[in-house]
Amino acid sequence: MHDFAYHRPQSLEDAANFLRTAEDPLLMAGGQTMIPTLKQRLAAPSDVIDLAEVPGLVMIDVKKAQVSVGAMLTHASVASSPEVQAALPALAGLAGNIGDMHVRNRGTLGGSIANNDPAADYPAALIGLGATVHTSKRQIAADDFFTALFETALAGDEIVTSVDFPVPELAAYMKFDHPASRYAVVGVFIAKFGTDVRAAVTGAGPCVYREAQMEEALTRDFSPSALADMTISPDGMNTDLYAGPEYRANLVKIMATRAVEAALKGGG
Amino acid sequence: MSKHHVTSTVNGEPVEFLCEPQETLLDILRDQLDLTGSKEGCSSGDCGACSVTIDGRLVCACLVLGAEAEGRKIETIENMAEGDTLHPLQQKFLEEAALQCGFCTPGFLVAAKSLLDRNDNPTETEVRYWLAGNLCRCTGYDKIVKSVMDVAAEMRGE
Amino acid sequence: MGVDGNYKWVGKRTVRPDGTDKVTGRALFSADSSMPGMLIGKILRSPHAHAKIKSIDTSKAEKLAGVKSVVIGKDFPNLPNKTISIGILAANFSEMSDKLMARKKVLYDGHPVAAVAATTSAIADKALSLIKVEYQVLPHVIDVDEAMKPKAPLLHKKMITVGVDPAPTKASNVASRCEFGFGDLEAGFAAADVIIERTFKTKPAHQGYLEPHGAVVSVAEDGQVTIWCSSQGQFMVRSYCARLMQIDEAQIRVIPAEIGGGFGGKTVIYLEPVAMALSGRAGKPVKMTMTREEVMRATGPTSGTSIDVKLGATKDGKLTAGEAELRYQAGCYPGSPVGPGAMTAFAPYNLENVKTVGFDVVVNRPQAAAYRAPGAPMSEFAVESVIDEMAQKLGMDPIALRELNAAKEGTTAPYGPKFGPIGNEQCLEAAKNHPHYSAPLGPNQGRGVASGFWFNVGGESVASVNINTDGTAVVLSGNPDIGGSRASMAAMAAEVLGIDYDKVRPIVADTSSIGYNDLTGGSRTTFASGMAVCNAATDAVDQMRTRAAKVWDISPDAVEWSEGHARPAGPNAGDFEPMSLADIARTSAKMGGPITGRAAINAQGAAPGFGTHIVDVEVDPETGHVTVLRYTAVQDVGRAIHPSYVEGQIQGGVAQGVGWALNEEYVYGDDGCLQNTGFLDYRMPVASDLPMIDTVIIEVPNEAHPFGVRGVGEVPIIPPLGAVANAVSNAIGVRMTDLPLSPPKILAAIKNGS
Amino acid sequence: MAQIVLTNDLGRQFTGGETTLDMDVTDVRDLIRKLDQKFPGIAEVLQDGSMAVAIDGNLHQDAWLEDIGPTSEVYFLPAIRGG
Structure with missing residues (x-):
């Protein structure tokens, strides 16, 4: 690791102040991506700002139509919350299949979405459910939050505080995970709100996105067969050591179909 | 960069240490506190050989900064036995030959204990998924999984 | 004693003597030792796959505060370019030295070019960044x-292929050609009703030991060297360091740390001579440990291969001829395991006409290191795949085809000699009769079978058995305990001495405390060192019989040893109260001094091992994902000294083989640099990837060993590649020839139908 | 007479292709000595540790003192290393 200063602010304001004043600051939530990145010297921040002691970021608030999750809540906490399991099983299931137990015990919602890894799971849930991101400054609709590869709408001194997930009628997330990292080679989050259907795809492209033709087809007929004749174009899809665009395009359709099946069976 | 003065509890004992911001909890445990039972197999959180618990939660010590230990309770493999009595998992690993080279063993034991502390009736699948963050190259996992299942059964009084 | 005896300790599931230290975190592995005043050593590595070194400027690094020594290639002795055998290893020390630290050229991404020792890890890192x-x-x-x-x-530029007549005039990357076989191939294939020809490819796979290489080295002012390190052989480390650094073996003491896995990958050294050079210059001890990235980039995986197989059979299933050409990556210098690959390829079969040709080929990768049954998993994968296909073509059960053509006692092995008593047929029969083999399969599921063969080796071993005056024994041997061998040594010594297992303390001695031992590898330890331990214990027993005879004033020949007691026998039977080992030991001072049994042998008669594996898989036809549903491994081990660790060796070998078959591979970029340098991208199986692995132990004793041991560790990694590939091929109806069987590859095969 | 079988490589290098020989020998050392008399230079290769010998199916490495019976079958083959 390069040299850096470590700070542990006790309030959101202090944390934001560090972001404003430090030369090249980096926020740390669970550190599960950040610390390996620092070790590989792929990042060289002047200051690391640990959010662990900032009050109010570790919360779950489950209401009938909305599940709110604090930015510093770990994946394990979301996965094991009986309230989340009851209200939004697709979200609990998604959180419970991120990485491995060690990662889930440290990794957080806020860290995941602020990093916006193209193969991360949470962004699919935010887009799929049409969530709202609360920050230290404002509210941002999920559709506006994830802007590009590893980029978000967050300003330099802005900190994610929580996310509101609307509770859908039906939802499910299915991913084909990378055999080693457990990141999504492709993951598809399908949610049905009355007549409105959202289909979010992660892993396939440089950034999480909504698959419009899928949403239209499922809006007409929320069943696996509605996707049967659909062709997903591999254009612009990711290539990595594991798989190429054609394989990913196929997975988008397969995972979406399985997500619809799972959603109809009650989610997961 | 200035060192941080950190106060925490390690294996039930109050501990103070000075650490550079870049030092991980694993560095502190091994190099400063002489607790070399936690092993460094990858340094990227992928092998689980450095498994410890922080405030009761299973983590990879290589992906925690030393400075983060401030005010936390850390438990390592060195505190798993009580006095001269091995933890039932340690005893079972010995009896069932659930270790070969022994390098991954401390991490597996810490991880398995963390599971059984929460769930004394895990299915084989639950055990396998809970331990999926720990790599073993010698055993094929068979005897490790069996040992954990057996200890769970004993803990339930079966 | 005797191979068919009933034993008190041999064959029992005892608790290993080093176990408590390993479950409490007390056991010291290579990175767990420190010395006062110790420096941290680090290596600068080539970022290029192949490049000429035009210049190295270390001046800035040397001036950095806290840096105590810097070395580059020219600081190491130049050595004659000749291959020398040391025990069961062979090495060209000129090449080995160049691999440790590049001289004129770098030959792979990760090739060391310089090293530093500094007071802290951070300063060492900084110093590396200052070397230009x-x-x-x-x-x-x-x-x-x-x-x-x-x-x-x-x-x-000067490498001319060895083993070709006349010798080529032009240099190439083909280091050598080897050939094995006999009979008349042309006639054999002419007699065949069915001939199958296929080409197979496998990717380099890493041994994947969890403990990265590490060493602490102290070079004292008088030149005495002490090395604490983890390796598969402390004597190997000593021999190599002495030759590479041109000092006497007697000046080096290697103290073996516990070893966190090796699988062949720690039969070579990477750090110790570099640490010696750094320590010698700095006048302080130097500790070096590799990162996982360094392990992946710069330590030996096994070869990637390309193999052609041609097999002929009559319509009733008699194999008439087998031919294979094997091309193995050696890495940057010659030395792939293509020889054993070529020798083992057809070994499970009785063939009258067989020929295998192997090519050892240099490429811009780290030197291939031994990996469990070096060379055999790849060649036998290729042949076992063709056997499976042949069974399909002939409409025969794949085990029946194997049984019909099985090598047995008296069969001429494809590499020349006739087999003695072997357990090949017994393994096939046990596999056929196992409930797994007849269990029903569901949709998208497939079953695969494959056999495997490995020679097993013996070699030089020394052991001492020291009898203590309280009736206990300390057993010294010279092989690192990589998977429970202390337990086996203690069990065999307890059996011979006739005392309780708990009264025997086995010690892995350092190079200055015991005579020379070949390394732990080739499945030799329980066989060869076990034989030395048995002989040393017998030597101690003979001494105790002699002492009892003196007490009784009878001939030593009239004293027998049983259940830990000297007993008068023959004409004197019943004349005296038997004397226990403890009785004799208590008076050892009065009766001539301490009792120490010793044995120094070059163990001969290692007997071959065979195994047959069955695996069921389910293939997701929409994604190509493979789930391993059930696995059964049958193996002839001669005698299981400790059945739990025998099972463990088999289960571990299976897991490695499954990883090799399904996921593990080295991926290189267009620049020749390794892209997956960590466990995040190099996928070894985790617990959730595998089912329980059932084992069936067959015991066809090896008459050359006091308890019948053959050796266990190599065979179990051989069949999984073929078994898994056959299972997947059978599940999808398409023959898979290119490992690893990644989901994209399988899906493409399903879609293309070929 | 014991039957001695050399590898094809040894045949190519030293014997003009001949790989099967009948010889009167007592042990491995004696065999190597007599082979070298017939095929000068072969001893160096047979003794440098790169070759092993199988006597009546039993594999031996570095074993000069191993007995060879009057009707033994003796095969030279590359030494086996291990992992």
Whole structure:
């Protein structure tokens, strides 16, 4: 690791102040991506700002139509919350299949979405459910939050505080995970709100996105067969050591179909 | 960069240490506190050989900064036995030959204990998924999984 | 004693003597030791796959505060370019030295070019960044078939293929050609009703030991060297360091740390001579440990291969001829395991006409290191795949086809000699009769079977058995305990001495405390060192019989040893109260001094091992994902000294083989640099990837060993590649020939139907 | 007479292709000595540790003192290393 200063602010304001004043600051939530990145010297921040002691970021608030999750809540906490399991099983299931137990015990919602890894799971849930991101400054609709590869709408001194997930009628997330990292080679989050259907795809492209033709087809007929004749174009899809665009395009359709099946069976 | 003065509890004992911001909890445990039972197999959180618990939660010590230990309770493999009595998992690993080279063993034991502390009736699948963050190259996992299942059964009084 | 005896300790599931230290975190592995005043050593590595080193400037690094020594290639002795055998290993020390620290050229991404020792890890890192190396990048080649093409970039401009007549006049990347076989291939194939020809490819796979290489080295002012390190052989480390650094073996003491896995990958050294050079210059001890990235980039995986197999059979299933050409990546210098690959390829079969030809090919990768049954998993994968296909073509059960053609006692092995008593047929029969083999399969599921063969080796071993005056024994042997061998040594000693297992303390001695031992490898330890331990214990027993005879004033021949007691026998039977080991030991001072049994042998008669594996898989036809549903491994081990650790060896070998078959591979970029340098991208199986692995132990004793041991560790990694590939092929109806069987590859095969 | 079988490589290098020989020998050392008389230079290769010998199916490495019976079958083959 390069040299850096470590700070542990006790309030959101202090944390934001560090972001404003430090030369090249980096926020740390669970550190599960950040610390390996620092070790590989792929990042060289002047200051690391640990959010662990900032009050109010570790919360779950489950209401009938909305599940709110604090930015510093770990994946394990979301996965094991009986309230989340009851209200939004697709979200609990998604959180419970991120990485491995060690990662889930440290990794957080806020860290995941602020990093916006193209193969991360949470962004699919935010887009799929049409969530709202609360920050230290404002509210941002999920559709506006994830802007590009590893980029978000967050300003330099802005900190994610929580996310509101609307509770859908039906939802499910299915991913084909990378055999080693457990990141999504492709993951598809399908949610049905009355007549409105959202289909979010992660892993396939440089950034999480909504698959419009899928949403239209499922809006007409929320069943696996509605996707049967659909062709997903591999254009612009990711290539990595594991798989190429054609394989990913196929997975988008397969995972979406399985997500619809799972959603109809009650989610997961 | 200035060192941080950190106060925490390690294996039930109050501990103070000075650490550079870049030092991980694993560095502190091994190099400063002489607790070399936690092993460094990858340094990227992928092998689980450095498994410890922080405030009761299973983590990879290589992906925690030393400075983060401030005010936390850390438990390592060195505190798993009580006095001269091995933890039932340690005893079972010995009896069932659930270790070969022994390098991954401390991490597996810490991880398995963390599971059984929460769930004394895990299915084989639950055990396998809970331990999926720990790599073993010698055993094929068979005897490790069996040992954990057996200890769970004993803990339930079966 | 005797191979058919009933034993008190041999064959029992005892608790290993080093177990408590290993479950409490107390056991010291290579990175767990420190010395006062110790420096941290680190290595600067080539970022290029192939390049000329134009210059190295270390001046800035040397001036950095806290840096105590810096070394580059020219600081190491130049050595004669000749291959020398040491025990069961062979090495060219000129090449080995160049691999440790590049001289004129770097030959792979990760090749060391300089090293520093500094007071802290951070200063050492900083010093590495201050070393300036000017490279002239050269074209590189990674794939073995590419490397054999006439216009391939050459790694060594003067390398002429050995083993070809007349010798080629032009240099190439083909280091050598080897050939085995006998009979008349043409006639054999002419007699065949069915001939199958296929080409197979496998990727390099890493041994994947969890403990990265590490060493602490102290060079004292008088030149005495002490090395604490983890390796598969402390004597190997000593021999190699002495030759590489041109000092006497007697000046080096290697103290073996616990070893966190090796699987062949720790039969070579990477750090110790570098740490010696750094420590010698700095006048302080130096500790070096590799990162996982360094392990992946710069330590030996096994070869990637390309193999052609041709097999002929009559319509009733008699194999008439087998032929294979094997092309193995050696890495940057010659030395792939293509020889054993060629020798083992057809070994489970009785063939009258057989020929295998192997090519050892240099490429811009780290030197291939031994990996469990070096060379055999790949060649036997290729042959076992063709056997499976042959069974399909003939409409025969795949085990029945194997049984019909099985090598047995008296069969001429494809590499020449006739087999003695072997357990090949017994393994096949046990597999056929196992409930697994007849269990029903569901949709998208497939079953695969494959056999495997490995020679097993013996070699030099020394053991001492010291009898203590309280009636206990300390057993010294010289092989690192990589998977429970202390337990086996203690059990065998307890059996011979006739005392309780708990009264025997086995010690892995350092190079200055015991005579020379070949390393732990080739499945030799329980066989060869076990034989030395048995002989040493017998030597101690003979001494105790002699002492009892003196007490009783009878001939030593009239004293027998049983259940830990000297007993008068023959004409004197019943004349005296038996004397226990403890009784004799208590008076040892009065009766001539301490009792120490010793044995120094070159163990001969290692007997071959065979195994047959059955695996069921389910293939997701929409994604190509493979789930391993059930696994059964049958193996002839001669005698299981400790059945739990025998099962463990088999289960571990299976897991490695499954990883090799399904997921593990080295991925190189266009620049020849390794892209997956960590466990995040190099996928070894985790617990959730595998089912329970059932084992069936067959015991066809090896008459050469006091308890019948054959050796266990190598065979179980051989069949999984073929078994898994056969299972997947059978599940999807398409023959899979290119490992690893990644989901994209399988899906493409399903879609293309070929 | 014991039957001695050399590898094809040894045949190519030293014997003009001949790989099967009948010889009167007592042990491995004696065999190597007599082979070298017939095929000068072969002893160096047979003794440098790169070759092993199988006597009546039993594999021996570095074993000069191993007995060879009057009707033994003796095969030279590359030494086996291990992992």
